[in-house]
Amino acid sequence: MNCDDPDQAGFDARLRQAVLAEDVDTDSVNRRIRQKIAGPRRILAGAGIAAAVLIALLGYAAWSNARVSRLYADAAVDHRREVIDRQPRTWLTEPAAIAGLAQRQGLPASTPAHIAMAGYRLERAKLCRLAGLVYLHLVYSNGSGEVSVFLRQPAGEPVPKPVRSADRGEEHLASVKTDSLAAVVVTDLSSEAARQFAGLAAAML
Amino acid sequence: MATRQTEFEQIAMPHTGSLLRVARRLTSEPDAAEDLVQETMLLAWRSFRQFQAGTNARAWLFRILINSFYAQRRNGRLPDVALNGGEVANEPNIPLAVDLGRALGMLSVEHRLVMMLGIVEGFTCQEMAEMLEVPIGTVMSRLNRARERLRGLLEPESARTKCAAKEA
Numbered sequence: 001m002n003c004d005d006p007d008q009a010g011f012d013a014r015l016r017q018a019v020l021a022e023d024v025d026t027d028s029v030n031r032r033i034r035q036k037i038a039g040p041r042r043i044l045a046g047a048g049i050a051a052a053v054l055i056a057l058l059g060y061a062a063w064s065n066a067r068v069s070r071l072y073a074d075a076a077v078d079h080r081r082e083v084i085d086r087q088p089r090t091w092l093t094e095p096a097a098i099a100g101l102a103q104r105q106g107l108p109a110s111t112p113a114h115i116a117m118a119g120y121r122l123e124r125a126k127l128c129r130l131a132g133l134v135y136l137h138l139v140y141s142n143g144s145g146e147v148s149v150f151l152r153q154p155a156g157e158p159v160p161k162p163v164r165s166a167d168r169g170e171e172h173l174a175s176v177k178t179d180s181l182a183a184v185v186v187t188d189l190s191s192e193a194a195r196q197f198a199g200l201a202a203a204m205l
Numbered sequence: 206m207a208t209r210q211t212e213f214e215q216i217a218m219p220h221t222g223s224l225l226r227v228a229r230r231l232t233s234e235p236d237a238a239e240d241l242v243q244e245t246m247l248l249a250w251r252s253f254r255q256f257q258a259g260t261n262a263r264a265w266l267f268r269i270l271i272n273s274f275y276a277q278r279r280n281g282r283l284p285d286v287a288l289n290g291g292e293v294a295n296e297p298n299i300p301l302a303v304d305l306g307r308a309l310g311m312l313s314v315e316h317r318l319v320m321m322l323g324i325v326e327g328f329t330c331q332e333m334a335e336m337l338e339v340p341i342g343t344v345m346s347r348l349n350r351a352r353e354r355l356r357g358l359l360e361p362e363s364a365r366t367k368c369a370a371k372e373a
Contacts, residue, residue, distance in 0.1 A: 008352065011352070011356060012324045012352075014305070015305055015309070015320070015324050015325065015355070016324055016325050018305040018306065019226065019230075019305065019306065019309070019321070019325045020226075020325065022226070022306065024222045024225050024226050024229075026221045026222045026225055028239065029221055029225060029239045029242050029243055029246075030218060030221055032239070032243050033218070033221070033242075033243055033246045033247065033250075034214075036243070036247055036250075037210060037213065037246075037247070037250045038210065
């Protein structure tokens with residue numbers, strides 16, 4: 001503020017000096033302002049993170065479902081071609097050889113024998129690839145029908161944890177996953193037989 | 206987002222001291238002054254996107270403060286009284302020993318504002334006219350009257366002498 005009157009200028013200077021000499025503590029108000037301007041952003045950031053997590057979960061669920069779907073499709077086709085249609089494949093039929101094959105896949109050697117449901121016996125075994133992963137393919141029979149059980153160590157496979165079943169054409173499927181085993185069961189007998197085999201595999205291991 | 210807050214803290218936050226000093230002269234309670242400054246800064250934060258870098262941030266903030274102050278008065282959130290409970294028109298002269306702050310508080314709000322903005326904070330009459338949305342002549346007139354009133358309160362002898370000299 002310019003002032004030409006020296007007397008007035010002196011008065012203004014004294015006033016300014018007196019007011020500016022007063023202590024103005026801005027800590028409290030600055031803290032309040034910072035909290036207020038940061039608050040909504042934290043909420044927005046939180047909402048953004050939550051939305052990102054939700055999108056990721058939904059994306060993962062969709063991807064996971066697609067993988068399960070492919071696994072089931074591969075298992076159903078494999079069972080149809082190799083068991084029902086009996087396309088020529090090299091199978092192991094000796095129990096000891098099958099136990100050894102299971103062991104080489106990191107599974108307990110006794111697994112193939114243990115998961116046979118009452119009335120069924122283990123007929124043959126080989127390795128196959130489902131949804132890009134190697135599984136031990138075991139075939140059990142009760143004399144009137146056959147059941148394929150695909151096993152592998154639970155690492156990377158898309159098998160859902162609780163027993164889950166589905167039908168694909170004439171094939172009934174069930175799958176289960178435990179800490180030590182992932183199993184997919186396929187049969188043209190009944191969905192009940194598929195679920196029972198899957199449940200038994202989970203219970204036995 | 207973080208950049209905007211940092212920018213705001215660099216451009217606007219350094220002026221909270223000045224704003225608080227003026228707000229204290231406008232309100233009767235220290236808490237009310239802090240609330241007024243807080244509201245001012247939050248309004249500034251909300252419209253910070255529209256603020257043009259390089260323009261007078263201080264004048265912009267004071268304009269928001271003044272608008273907020275008048276809005277609070279209209280809403281009844283701030284009492285429409287002179288500070289220190291003084292009745293402006295009938296307050297007796299105060300000896301010079303009494304602090305300037307108290308005398309300042311006895312001016313009307315309009316006079317207090319121009320004194321604080323013009324004399325203490327150093328804004329030009331043009332800047333004050335824009336902030337207060339009044340003609341520059343009104344600002345100058347208020348400033349002169351405020352000075353006279355304040356001097357009359359603080360230096361009664363001097364004021365009387367000047368009046369006598371003028372009359373002579």
